[in-house]
Amino acid sequence: MALLEVKDLNVHYGMIHALKDVSFHVEKGEIVALIGANGAGKTTTLHTVTGLIEASAGSIIYKDQDVTKLPGHKLVPLGMAHVPEGRRVFADMTVLQNLKLGAYTRKNKAEIEESLENVYKRFPRLKERKNQVAGTLSGGEQQMLAMGRALMSKPEIILMDEPSMGLSPILVNEIFDIIKEVNKSGTTVLLVEQNARKALSIADRAYVLETGRVVLDGDAKELMNNEQIRKAYLGE
Amino acid sequence: MKKLTKQQKSNLITLAMVVCFYLICEIFIRTGLMSSHLKGLLVPLTYYAIAAVGLNLCVGILGELSLGHAGFMCIGAFSSSIFSVMTRDALPTVPRFILAFIIGVAMTALLGFLIGIPVLRLNGDYLAIVTLAFGEIIKNILNAVYMGVDDKGLHLSLKDAASMGLDASTGKKIINGAMGITGTPSDSNFTIAIIILLVSLIIVQNLVQSRDGRAIMSIRDNRIAAESTGINVTKYKMLAFTISAAIAGAAGVLFSHNISTLTAQGIYFGYNASIMLLVYVVLGGIGNIRGSVIAAMILYVLPELLRGMDKYRMLIYSIVLIVMMLFNWSPKAIEFRQNHLSKFSKRFRKEAAR
Numbered sequence: 339m340a341l342l343e344v345k346d347l348n349v350h351y352g353m354i355h356a357l358k359d360v361s362f363h364v365e366k367g368e369i370v371a372l373i374g375a376n377g378a379g380k381t382t383t384l385h386t387v388t389g390l391i392e393a394s395a396g397s398i399i400y401k402d403q404d405v406t407k408l409p410g411h412k413l414v415p416l417g418m419a420h421v422p423e424g425r426r427v428f429a430d431m432t433v434l435q436n437l438k439l440g441a442y443t444r445k446n447k448a449e450i451e452e453s454l455e456n457v458y459k460r461f462p463r464l465k466e467r468k469n470q471v472a473g474t475l476s477g478g479e480q481q482m483l484a485m486g487r488a489l490m491s492k493p494e495i496i497l498m499d500e501p502s503m504g505l506s507p508i509l510v511n512e513i514f515d516i517i518k519e520v521n522k523s524g525t526t527v528l529l530v531e532q533n534a535r536k537a538l539s540i541a542d543r544a545y546v547l548e549t550g551r552v553v554l555d556g557d558a559k560e561l562m563n564n565e566q567i568r569k570a571y572l573g574e
Numbered sequence: 575m576k577k578l579t580k581q582q583k584s585n586l587i588t589l590a591m592v593v594c595f596y597l598i599c600e601i602f603i604r605t606g607l608m609s610s611h612l613k614g615l616l617v618p619l620t621y622y623a624i625a626a627v628g629l630n631l632c633v634g635i636l637g638e639l640s641l642g643h644a645g646f647m648c649i650g651a652f653s654s655s656i657f658s659v660m661t662r663d664a665l666p667t668v669p670r671f672i673l674a675f676i677i678g679v680a681m682t683a684l685l686g687f688l689i690g691i692p693v694l695r696l697n698g699d700y701l702a703i704v705t706l707a708f709g710e711i712i713k714n715i716l717n718a719v720y721m722g723v724d725d726k727g728l729h730l731s732l733k734d735a736a737s738m739g740l741d742a743s744t745g746k747k748i749i750n751g752a753m754g755i756t757g758t759p760s761d762s763n764f765t766i767a768i769i770i771l772l773v774s775l776i777i778v779q780n781l782v783q784s785r786d787g788r789a790i791m792s793i794r795d796n797r798i799a800a801e802s803t804g805i806n807v808t809k810y811k812m813l814a815f816t817i818s819a820a821i822a823g824a825a826g827v828l829f830s831h832n833i834s835t836l837t838a839q840g841i842y843f844g845y846n847a848s849i850m851l852l853v854y855v856v857l858g859g860i861g862n863i864r865g866s867v868i869a870a871m872i873l874y875v876l877p878e879l880l881r882g883m884d885k886y887r888m889l890i891y892s893i894v895l896i897v898m899m900l901f902n903w904s905p906k907a908i909e910f911r912q913n914h915l916s917k918f919s920k921r922f923r924k925e926a927a928r
């Protein structure tokens with residue numbers, strides 16, 4: 339059984355039919371990429387899976403449990419973390435306060451401290467800036483903070499929405515290296531990206547969304563060589 | 575002694591300031607140096623400070639705009655007054671006021687909760703609109719309602735006093751339409767008001783510092799991020815808003831037990847009163863609890879003291895508003911204040927160490 343199984347998901351925003359029968363699955367230990375152009379429905383998919391939006395039809399099974407109707411805050415204790423689009427950090431709080439809030443649903447102080455050390459090891463820049471107000475961090479640092487905060491909940495699966503958005507190529511490489519490391523240390527990753535080349539380079543499998551539908555899926559390496567993908571998403 | 579954090583120190587300073595203010599006022603009263611006009615302002619300025627603290631919890635800490643806090647004061651004032659008038663002859667003063675206080679606060683908390691259920695689940699500035707309407711509705715209903723008791727029980731009417739059909743010998747009018755409630759025992763006084771202010775401050779300060787408080791502030795900072803870190807956004811919004819309303823209700827209890835005739839007039843309970851509370855909060859600093867207390871006290875007393883100046887009154891009032899704004903928000907002023915205060919507290923610590 340897959341760790342996360344999404345079946346025939348439909349989402350409406352009023353009259354707009356944003357997702358049409360979207361199905362995909364993520365196996366334990368994988369990196370799965372969800373790629374697509376602006377407005378394809380990537381964020382909508384993530385928000386529905388993480389319980390921020392309600393689906394009008396379809397089901398979401400996570401760890402053999404039907405979580406379709408579960409509100410977002412109840413998914414975090416089940417080991418699902420979400421790094422929202424656009425670096426949503428708590429701008430008025432310090433880096434450390436942001437990270438501590440990431441462990442909001444956890445109780446064990448010693449374990450939280452251990453996670454904090456791990457996050458600092460992964461993002462040394464956050465440690466240097468732990469008392470800086472998050473709103474004054476650079477874009478790349480805010481992205482790191484958003485990822486660090488998600489890791490503080492000790493997730494089994496982490497869902498990331500466009501971590502590369504607005505970052506310089508060097509920083510994008512840095513962030514993607516970290517995503518790979520996070521995955522190697524045992525966390526499953528569902529990665530939403532417009533930067534298809536980057537996403538496919540680290541993913542095991544990928545799904546292509548177009549106007550609310552999955553139009554293509556398969557092995558990431560194969561998709562990288564797919565004529566259609568090369569034209570539409572890799573700009574060749 | 576355990577080392578206090580900066581925040582805890584600041585909280586203690588706020589409480590100490592209130593206590594000092596109380597002691598100074600008491601000295602002036604005892605020595606006969608305070609005019610009776612000024613004395614009459616002490617309870618109102620304290621309950622406005624309480625209401626401002628409550629509103630700041632909603633606006634500054636939770637980040638939701640409420641334009642109906644005067645309406646919550648109104649609920650607290652009327653519900654507690656009804657109780658006090660009904661039990662005026664049956665209960666001694668102390669338990670009567672304690673019960674009236676509990677009833678006033680509980681009723682307000684309940685209404686705050688009920689309003690919150692539909693509104694706080696939405697995102698956007700719906701709360702401002704709904705609370706504005708709520709305040710006006712409450713005020714208008716209370717202006718129209720007649721209520722009385724006799725040995726057969728409670729009587730209500732929306733028409734006039736006669737149509738309640740009260741028993742002529744045992745009947746007692748409680749709410750007389752737009753004439754309001756007369757004969758609420760004046761059970762509140764400056765000391766009680768200060769105690770309630772201190773309790774409200776302690777409640778809000780502790781909430782802000784707690785885990786719940788951090789959750790509430792994270793919602794203000796970023797709702798989606800809060801939800802995705804596992805915070806139950808609706809629950810915490812409800813919690814903060816209900817407490818905020820209840821504190822305004824406590825101010826209302828003090829209000830009605832400080833005057834002999836309680837009427838639901840616009841100047842006390844209408845939207846302009848709510849906006850006046852908002853002015854206290856904004857000028858004291860959004861999210862700055864101590865600032866709310868200071869701003870409410872100064873801005874309430876000032877126009878009263880300037881009554882003699884007649885035409886210049888509003889001019890001076892406006893200038894004070896501008897000066898307070900500059901003092902609170904300009905970066906230079908903030909810097910100056912921080913340097914100044916930190917020097918002061920360092921010196922204080924040195925002296926304490928000696």
Ligand SMILES: Nc1ncnc2c1ncn2[C@@H]1O[C@H](COP(=O)(O)OP(=O)(O)OP(=O)(O)O)[C@@H](O)[C@H]1O
Binds near residue numbers: 351354383
């Ligand atoms: N709150 C909303 N109300 C109405 N329509 C919405 C809302 N959010 C998204 N949509 C619409 O749903 C569609 C999918 O949007 P979504 O944000 O999921 O796209 P996306 O793939 O994440 O795009 P991007 O790469 O630009 O972030 C778009 O047509 C968008 O306009």
Ligand SMILES: [Mg+2]
Binds near residue numbers: 380381382423
């Ligand atoms: Mg998106």
